[in-house]
Amino acid sequence: AAALSPAVRRIVDEEKLDSSKISGTGKGGRITKGDALVAAQDRAASERTDTDSGTATEMAGPVESLAPAAKDGRVVRKKMSPLRRKIAQQLVMAQHTAAILTTFNECDMSEVQALRAHAQEQFTKKNGLKLGFMSFFVKATVAALKAVPAINGRIEGDDFIQNNFYDIGVAVGTERGLVVPIVRDADKKSFADLERDIADYARKAREGKLKIEELQGGTFTISNGGVYGSLLSTPILNPPQSGILGMHKIMERPIAVNGAVVVRPMMYLALSYDHRIIDGKEAVAFLIKVKEGIENPKTLPIDF
Known part of the structure; x- marks a missing residue:
């Protein structure tokens, strides 16, 4: 694996990330600062989702009861596409880092x-x-x-x-x-x-x-x-x-x-x-x- 730059190493250490699981977009597959930040955001979002889901279920029972309007088609929930998720991550990262x-x-x-x-x-x-x-x-x-x-x-x-x-x-x-x-x-x-x-x-x-x-x-x-x-x-x-x-x-x-x-x-x-x-x-x-x-x-x- 390519050596990490000091900036990337700092993010990996602070966020306790596994660098072997981060997809590098830099030259020769090198992990950039942006890649590390996206990986940190992905994990944080995953942890928030798990926590929010558990809390909501405890408070309101089955998930279906959280959105009764969905049954008559007024609200539709669907997963974001991988491309849309990547775009969202890049845009948020741009706002947070520059x-x-x-x-x-x-x-x-x-x-x-x-x-x-x-x-x-x-x-x-x-x-x-x-x-x-x-x-x-x-x-x-x-x-x-x-x-x-x-x-x-x-x-x-x-x-x-x-x-x-x-x-x-x-x-x-x-x-x-x-x-x-x-x-x-x-x-x-x-x-x-x-x-x-x-x-x-x-x-x-x-x-x-x-x-x-x-x-x-x-x-x-x-x-x-x-x-x-x-x-x-x-x-x-x-x-x-x-x-x-x-x-x-x-x-x-x-x-x-x-x-x-x-x-x-x-x-x-x-x-x-x-x-x-x-x-x-x-x-x-x-x-x-x-x-x-x-x-x-x-x-x-x-x-x-």
Whole structure:
């Protein structure tokens, strides 16, 4: 078994956990701090459930008597799916371990829409798939991460780990829940490669065919609530990452440009980040860099 880091060892010792029974999600199956915290939460939840069940039965008799409304269908109790339980654990862990703060900006989508419309036919004919918006945001995000590298890092115990590679998680909603497959080395991929990866992951997610290794090891996440009509949100971190970018619905809104009121297709952007290692100035600088890339897409490494 791989040696435990000091931070993981401390949690294992304090919570009296059996490290051989913890599934490691780190590199080479290594147990991360997040894995240890989830294991501790699982055991605590199990102990609470056992205690609560025993107490309730003693006080109220058979369990069936606790929910008489269930008999006429007004209340339905069912087990959460393993995926939903895992999502719940990750979200609670994120809230408990990070100092999450969100900052906002907005971007004018006019130039990206025009460029995409102009290139769409040739791009589709050449690559066999459509040019979407997500590839532009991945490219703009990589540029922003290079400009503000702390957001591409993470905390591990008492150490700060700086990632000098760009594995970008792209959140995909399915009927079973939200999953975040990883686009590896996004900085080295063409727009067509990015669109192909994203489309393949979306298909696998819908079919429930994603492999565990396709969901592990990302350095930053992008979530697009706009596909569901969300105008604004505060996305939650995907541990142990330190940042997540929220995209939203494109809406035509009046804005001031050179002293005149014009109507433009606008999108709100949100960056949630771990304030323990990222200052507000850095978070704002990151969002401005993303905004610049989207509003001036020709500054991105366009390859189509």
